[in-house]
Amino acid sequence: MSGTVIEVRDVVKTFGEFRALNAVSMGVAAGEKIVVCGPSGSGKSTLIRCINRLETHDAGRIEVEGIELTDKTADQARREVGMVFQQFNLFPHLTVLRNLTLGPMRVRGLSQADAEARAMEYLGRVRIPEQAEKFPSQLSGGQQQRVAIARALCMEPRIMLFDEPTSALDPEMIAEVLDVMVELAQSGMTMIVVTHEMGFAKRVADRMVFMDKGEIVETAPPEEFFSAPETERCQKFLQQILGH
Amino acid sequence: MAVRQDDIARRARWVGTVLVLALLGGCSANWGWYVVDPTKASGQTNLLFLIGGLKYTILLSVVSILISVLIGLLIALAGLSANRFLRGVNRVYVEFVRAIPLLVLILWVYYGLPELVGLNLGVFWAGVIALAVGDSAFQAEIFRAGIQSVGRGQLEAARSISLSYWDTMRYIVLPQAIRRILPALGNQFVYVLKMSSLVSVIGMQELTRRANELVVTEYRALEIYSVLVLEYLVLILIVSAGVRRLERRMRADERE
Numbered sequence: 001m002s003g004t005v006i007e008v009r010d011v012v013k014t015f016g017e018f019r020a021l022n023a024v025s026m027g028v029a030a031g032e033k034i035v036v037c038g039p040s041g042s043g044k045s046t047l048i049r050c051i052n053r054l055e056t057h058d059a060g061r062i063e064v065e066g067i068e069l070t071d072k073t074a075d076q077a078r079r080e081v082g083m084v085f086q087q088f089n090l091f092p093h094l095t096v097l098r099n100l101t102l103g104p105m106r107v108r109g110l111s112q113a114d115a116e117a118r119a120m121e122y123l124g125r126v127r128i129p130e131q132a133e134k135f136p137s138q139l140s141g142g143q144q145q146r147v148a149i150a151r152a153l154c155m156e157p158r159i160m161l162f163d164e165p166t167s168a169l170d171p172e173m174i175a176e177v178l179d180v181m182v183e184l185a186q187s188g189m190t191m192i193v194v195t196h197e198m199g200f201a202k203r204v205a206d207r208m209v210f211m212d213k214g215e216i217v218e219t220a221p222p223e224e225f226f227s228a229p230e231t232e233r234c235q236k237f238l239q240q241i242l243g244h
Numbered sequence: 245m246a247v248r249q250d251d252i253a254r255r256a257r258w259v260g261t262v263l264v265l266a267l268l269g270g271c272s273a274n275w276g277w278y279v280v281d282p283t284k285a286s287g288q289t290n291l292l293f294l295i296g297g298l299k300y301t302i303l304l305s306v307v308s309i310l311i312s313v314l315i316g317l318l319i320a321l322a323g324l325s326a327n328r329f330l331r332g333v334n335r336v337y338v339e340f341v342r343a344i345p346l347l348v349l350i351l352w353v354y355y356g357l358p359e360l361v362g363l364n365l366g367v368f369w370a371g372v373i374a375l376a377v378g379d380s381a382f383q384a385e386i387f388r389a390g391i392q393s394v395g396r397g398q399l400e401a402a403r404s405i406s407l408s409y410w411d412t413m414r415y416i417v418l419p420q421a422i423r424r425i426l427p428a429l430g431n432q433f434v435y436v437l438k439m440s441s442l443v444s445v446i447g448m449q450e451l452t453r454r455a456n457e458l459v460v461t462e463y464r465a466l467e468i469y470s471v472l473v474l475e476y477l478v479l480i481l482i483v484s485a486g487v488r489r490l491e492r493r494m495r496a497d498e499r500e
Contacts, residue, residue: 054400079406089401093419102415103405148401155405 003029005159005190006051011060013046020046022214023060028159033191035201035222038211039237044194047211048161051192052083065158079107082152086164088144090136096123096147097132100154108155115154122150126180142173146180153184160184162193196241202226210234276464280471290458294471297451301479304368304450305437308375312436313429315376316383321413323388334384341381347442350374354446371443379436386428390421423494430487434480441476451475 006028013021020043028034036044049055051062053074062069064077091099100119104110110118123129126146128139136144145165152160162181166174178200185191185204195201201208201222208225210218210233218225218234226242229235280294281287323334344352354370357363365373394417402412422429444453455472459465 052404054403075406075408078404081404083400083404085397085401085404087397089397091398091401091416093423094415103407106408106411106415107406151405 005030005065006192007061007063008047008051009061009063011047011050011057011062013043013050013055013057019214021050021057024211024214024216025060026209026216026219028190028192030158031188031190032206033185033204034193034207034209035205036192036194036209036211037196037198037201037237037241038217041213042211043214044211045163048083048163048192048194052078052081052161054083079155080158082155082157082160084145084148084152084160084162084165086167088136088141088148088168090144090148090151092136095133095135096128096139099136099147100151103151103155118154119150122153123147125153125183126150127176140173141169142176145169145173145177149177149180149184159190159192162191162195164194164196166195166197198226198242210237212237276462276467279458279462279464279467290462290468291471293458294451294454294468294475297449297454298475298479300368300448300450301437301440304371304375304440304443304448305433308372308379308440309433309436311372311376312379312383312432315380317387319380319384320387320391323384324391334388338381338384341377344378346374346378346439347445349378350442350446353377367443367446367448370446371440371448375436375440375443378439379432382432382435383429386425386432387421390425390428391417393424394420426487426491426494430484430491433483433487437480437483438476 004027006026008024008026010023010025011021012019012023022043024043024047026034026047036047038044046055050057051064051069053069056071057069065080067073067077069077090096091102094102097116097119100122101110101112101115104115104118105112120129120132123132126149128143128146128150131139131143131147136147139147149165165181166177169177174197178197181191181193181200182204191204193200193205205222208218208220208222209216210225210229210231212233218229218231220230225234226238229238278284278287280291282291319334319337322330323338325331350371353374354365354367357370357373358365398416398420399412402416407416440450441452444450444456447453451472455468459468462468
């Protein structure tokens with residue numbers, strides 16, 4: 001229990017006939033940074049979506065901060081978990097500032113002044129405080145994703161989940177988002193990041209997790225993972241994404 | 245396209261002018277325009293009587309539409325619920341209410357319902373209930389489509405910051421849905437305004453009832469009903485313009 005913030009035990013998730021997660025087990029320690037990679041359809045997104053209970057698992061158990069996820073406890077557990085989506089999912093009808101203050105005001109009960117002060121602090125941290133009054137559609141993709149990160153941080157979560165945060169971005173905007181994520185990692189946040197950005201993984205990951213066909217195939221510190229992958233599937237995958 | 249619209253507008257103006265001239269010509273001939281002639285004392289009295297129905301028509305429509313939107317929204321939310329019983333409520337309500345002709349509903353609520361509940365509703369509230377319920381089934385379908393058009397990602401984002409169901413609806417889903425269904429809601433408002441004329445059958449003193457009563461005493465159907473047509477026309481043109489303005493304003497700050 002000591003230091004373990006997420007415990008995933010034999011989790012199964014199926015979509016109809018398709019077995020997206022096949023008895024997956026994983027533990028995450030406080031402050032640990034885990035990068036999950038694998039071919040598309042391998043279940044990596046499903047795994048972190050289950051941890052945030054955007055999907056409900058069919059079997060096994062998931063504990064977040066010692067609370068087992070059920071329909072009843074999901075809301076409570078989710079308050080400790082922030083999520084960043086591939087498609088940003090900002091609220092298009094609200095200004096950037098309002099995107100950031102809504103959760104703290106409605107869920108955490110902050111006053112508007114406190115929520116705005118907090119929002120400006122995090123917008124500063126993702127380096128776009130000057131965009132506070134704009135609408136999401138007026139920002140570039142990279143800026144939108146940084147707003148989405150700030151929105152999650154405004155809830156002051158203890159764990160951050162990233163679901164392919166740079167996959168929908170133009171290449172020149174990927175760095176600005178990754179920089180923010182590196183800083184966040186250095187601040188000691190517990191993070192699970194689904195990504196194919198292997199440069200980022202080498203810099204921040206404490207542990208690499210390789211998934212394929214709904215299973216965790218390989219887990220290793222990044223030095224070992226990149227220099228000497230054990231399984232053939234993992235070797236092949238790494239060749240494909242690092243090969244050119 | 246633009247040229248063609250200009251063309252239609254010019255033709256419409258031309259037809260309108262001819263119509264007005266024909267009507268004015270009618271005034272001078274032996275038609276009965278004196279009954280609504282604003283320059284004559286009796287005509288003035290009649291006109292004021294007819295126009296006096298306006299406040300009932302408006303009140304009836306506005307109260308009905310407000311209640312109808314509320315019921316419609318709740319029924320729509322029931323239809324989108326994960327709960328099978330609530331979805332059943334939605335299906336039964338929509339199918340059942342949609343199947344009743346509005347006139348029949350008005351008669352049933354005014355003459356039938358009091359016997360059932362032992363409570364005498366006035367004509368106004370009987371009218372409001374019938375109009376609101378009759379319209380709410382359509383509102384429910386409109387809201388359901390609007391709410392479904394808001395992407396799944398929005399719901400997931402709201403959930404990821406722990407917003408409650410009602411907060412998610414209020415701050416995230418409905419504001420986006422309403423922008424999209426505004427034209428349909430405007431249509432429904434016009435529909436209710438027109439259908440409020442049916443409440444005349446139970447004696448509500450709105451526009452149509454007053455016109456009917458005046459025709460009975462004055463025997464000038466063409467002239468009086470023409471005024472009635474104009475009253476509805478003006479009312480509905482104002483509502484349409486209002487809805488269009490609202491749409492423009494909402495589109496201006498959507499910036500999607």
